[in-house]
Amino acid sequence: xxxxxxxxxxxxxxxxxxxxxxxxxxxxxxxxxxxxxxxxxxxxxxxxxxxxxxxxxxxxxxxxxxxxxxxxxxxxxxxxxxxxxxxxxxxxxxxxxxxxxxxxxxxxxxxxxxxxxxxxxxxxxxxxxxxxxxxxxxxxxxxxxxxxxxxxxxxxxxxxxxxxxxxxxxxxxxxxxxxxxxxxxxxxxxxxxxxxxxxxxxxxxxxxxxxxxxxxxxxxxxxxxxxxxxxxxxxxxxxxxxxxxxxxxxxxxxxxxxxxxxxxxxxxxxxxxxxxxxxxxxxxxxxxxxxxxxxxxxxxxxxxxxxxxxxxxxxxxxxxxxxxxxxxxxxxxxxxxxxxxxxxxxxxxxxxxxxxxxxxxxxxxxxxxxxxxxxxxxxxxxxxxxxxxxxxxxxxxxxxxxxxxxxxxxxxxxxxxxxxxxxxxxxxxxxxxxxxxxxxxxxxxxxxxxxxxxxxxxxxxxxxxxxxxxxxxxxxxxxxxxxxxx
Numbered sequence: 001x002x003x004x005x006x007x008x009x010x011x012x013x014x015x016x017x018x019x020x021x022x023x024x025x026x027x028x029x030x031x032x033x034x035x036x037x038x039x040x041x042x043x044x045x046x047x048x049x050x051x052x053x054x055x056x057x058x059x060x061x062x063x064x065x066x067x068x069x070x071x072x073x074x075x076x077x078x079x080x081x082x083x084x085x086x087x088x089x090x091x092x093x094x095x096x097x098x099x100x101x102x103x104x105x106x107x108x109x110x111x112x113x114x115x116x117x118x119x120x121x122x123x124x125x126x127x128x129x130x131x132x133x134x135x136x137x138x139x140x141x142x143x144x145x146x147x148x149x150x151x152x153x154x155x156x157x158x159x160x161x162x163x164x165x166x167x168x169x170x171x172x173x174x175x176x177x178x179x180x181x182x183x184x185x186x187x188x189x190x191x192x193x194x195x196x197x198x199x200x201x202x203x204x205x206x207x208x209x210x211x212x213x214x215x216x217x218x219x220x221x222x223x224x225x226x227x228x229x230x231x232x233x234x235x236x237x238x239x240x241x242x243x244x245x246x247x248x249x250x251x252x253x254x255x256x257x258x259x260x261x262x263x264x265x266x267x268x269x270x271x272x273x274x275x276x277x278x279x280x281x282x283x284x285x286x287x288x289x290x291x292x293x294x295x296x297x298x299x300x301x302x303x304x305x306x307x308x309x310x311x312x313x314x315x316x317x318x319x320x321x322x323x324x325x326x327x328x329x330x331x332x333x334x335x336x337x338x339x340x341x342x343x344x345x346x347x348x349x350x351x352x353x354x355x356x357x358x359x360x361x362x363x364x365x366x367x368x369x370x371x372x373x374x375x376x377x378x379x380x381x382x383x384x385x386x387x388x389x390x391x392x393x394x395x396x397x398x399x400x401x402x403x404x405x406x407x408x409x410x411x412x413x414x415x416x417x418x419x420x421x422x423x424x425x426x427x428x429x430x431x432x433x434x435x436x437x438x439x440x441x442x443x444x445x446x447x448x449x450x451x452x453x454x455x456x457x458x459x460x461x462x463x464x465x466x467x468x469x470x471x472x473x474x475x476x477x478x479x480x481x482x483x484x485x486x
Contacts, residue, residue, distance in 0.1 A: 005106060005203055006030045008073055010064065010095070011083035012052060013045040015157075016113060019195035020081055025055045027199050032058045034073050064091045070098045074105060079202050082111040089132045093139065100143040107146045107208065110136050113194060116151045116211065118316040134316055135309040138296050142452070148207045152194045152214040153187035160188055163230055164223065171230050175239035179248060182224035182240070189214050285324045285386065287379075288314050291372060294329040294389060297452055326385045329463075330372045330392040331365035331453045334481050338366055341408060342401060342448075344440060349408050349485050353417035357426055357448040360402035360418070364447040365454065367392050371475040375466040378473060389463035393454070396477030401448055407479055411486050423449045 007024050011017035012033035024031040033052060039045045053059070060076070062069025064084070074080060080099060082092055089111055099105045110133075117133035140147050162168040165177060197214055201207040221229070231237055243251075288311075295311035318325050341349040342357075375392055379385040399407070409415055421429075426449060430441045446452045458465050467473070 004029050005078035006032065006076065007079045007081065007202065008032045008034060008060075008077040009057075009081050009083065010034045011085075011111065012057070013039055013042075013048050014083055014085070016191050016195060017083035018048050018052070019192050020083055020198060021052050021057050022055055023195045023199040024081075024202075025052075025057055029079075029199070029202065030058075031056065032060050032073065032077055034062045034069070035059045036063050037061055064095055067094060067098060070095055071102060074098055074102045078104070078106045079109070080105055080107075081109040081198065083113065084111045086111070086114065086129060086133070089136055092136055096136070096139050096143060096145065099145055105145065107148055107202065108140060109148050109150060109198065109202075110140060113150050113152055114155075115153050116149075116213070119320045130316075131309055131313040134312055138308070138312055142297060146208055148201055148209070149211045150194065150198050150201075150214070151211055152189045152197075154189070155194070156188045156190045156219075163226060172238060173234060173236065175241060176227055177241050177243055178223045178227070179243055180223075180245055182227075182242065183222050185220050185222045185225075187215050188219050188221075189216065285326060285380065286318060287326050287328060287376065288318060290327050291330055291333075293331050293446070293453055294327075294391070297456060324386060326379055326387075327389045328372065328376050328379075328392070329389055330367045330375075332367070332447070333372070334366045334368045334397075334476070334478070338478065338481055339485065341404060342444065344437070349482070350416065351412060351414065353419060354405065355419045355421055356401045356405070357421055357444045358401075358423050360405075360420065360448075361400050362448050362451040363398050363400045363403075363454045365393055366397050366399065366478055366481075367394065368476040368481065371473070374473050374475070375470060378470045379466075382469065384464055384469060389458075390466055390469075391458050391463050392466045393458075394467050394475045394477070396479065397475070398454065399478050404478065408482055411482060 004027075007029045009017055009021045009024065009031065010033075012021040012035065017033075021031055021033055035049070040049065049059070060069070060073045062073055064070065074095075080095070082095065084091060092110055096108075099108055112133055114133075115130075117130040117137065120130050137149065161170060163171040163176060165172055193216070194214065197212070201212050227238060227240065290311055292311075293308075295308040295315065315325075315327060339348060340346045341354060343350055343354055371394070372392065375390065379390050405416060405418065423445070426441060426445050430438045430445060433441060467475070
């Protein structure tokens with residue numbers, strides 16, 4: 001018999017986490033749970049902890065804020081499952097970093113357990129509920145961490161007791177509000193079943209690096225079907241009040257305290273999205289405003305003020321709506337960084353000494369803005385770029401910092417003093433610095449230490465390279481651009 005993976009559950013005293021830990025032991029997985037010290041003295045959690053202990057769960061003291069305890073826990077297991085509340089989803093960032101550094105985890109299941117964050121839209125009133133989950137996905141993928149995402153859509157316990165009626169705790173018996181025409185289907189799953197499906201997927205190679213969607217046939221229904229099922233149980237017809245999309249959006253955009261969104265409200269708004277219908281305009285292709293490093297491939301140590309997360313969110317919305325697209329990934333604009341030779345303050349290339357991030361051998365990409373425009377326009381009617389990422393990596397524009405300095409030295413016929421900043425020191429400066437310095441250093445760290453701009457192959461499944469498609473486009477090389485500063 002194949003050896004079972006060792007499993008770490010984070011959030012085991014929560015509603016879903018408790019079921020995850022119980023099923024993990026029931027399915028004979030060696031199971032560990034990361035527990036805060038305060039939980040052992042919490043009377044609301046003591047009964048759960050006692051039950052889990054009897055079931056065979058091993059408790060490890062620690063928290064998502066304690067790097068040392070996380071590393072110690074992660075090194076003992078093969079699989080990590082996080083089931084913290086949705087509003088705390090960004091607290092997984094340190095855990096992701098620890099998992100990447102540990103290098104021993106065969107699979108990470110982050111705290112999603114809801115609608116697919118890359119396919120859902122909540123009319124800008126979700127307190128970044130979905131964009132935060134998408135941001136965590138991108139960090140996992142950028143770190144090369146094996147994963148499975150669980151998309152269970154709507155929990156039965158939050159919405160079925162009210163029959164999806166805001167403000168009610170029991171199903172209505174007189175009249176009911178229906179979003180849209182009531183024919184679009186949503187999915188409801190019991191939290192116990194979510195846990196069972198999740199644990200079943202742990203060692204299944206078919207779910208590795210995949211999204212596991214939970215759509216049990218008996219749990220997929222539209223609002224009309226939901227109401228009919230309830231009517232058949234109480235032997236009574238309800239008055240149905242249909243709310244049109246226009247009216248619904250008006251209500252959504254009305255007075256609303258965004259700081260007081262709880263789980264039930266988030267699920268209610270999620271249902272609104274499920275049961276909306278959207279008109280589709282005729283658009284042959286949309287090229288959104290990116291024109292920089294690929295937001296799905298770059299990580300700024302959590303100091304980018306959602307710079308990349310916002311762009312990733314736009315990508316997800318475009319795909320979710322089925323809009324034909326081409327995204328342009330041109331990395332660095334020459335005019336922003338080459339005049340200073342990637343130095344923090346100078347406005348002209350230095351002639352005495354300069355700072356180099358890391359060992360100086362990792363390559364970044366610089367493209368002139370006029371060339372970005374030329375490649376973009378060439379791609380407009382090209383079927384090869386439809387629903388793809390157009391990456392700009394002109395051969396004469398891909399330079400490491402060492403090569404950049406060497407090119408400049410050859411032009412001024414002088415060797416410069418090079419001050420190398422190791423990765424550890426750069427990370428320290430980023431953490432201790434303030435905006436905008438830490439933002440600039442984070443970009444340097446991403447490009448010239450992590451190599452986020454060039455450390456991946458452009459696979460045909462997602463992208464194409466501009467100079468390979470359009471070899472006749474004349475572009476400016478780094479060498480040519482630097483001539484103006486001699």
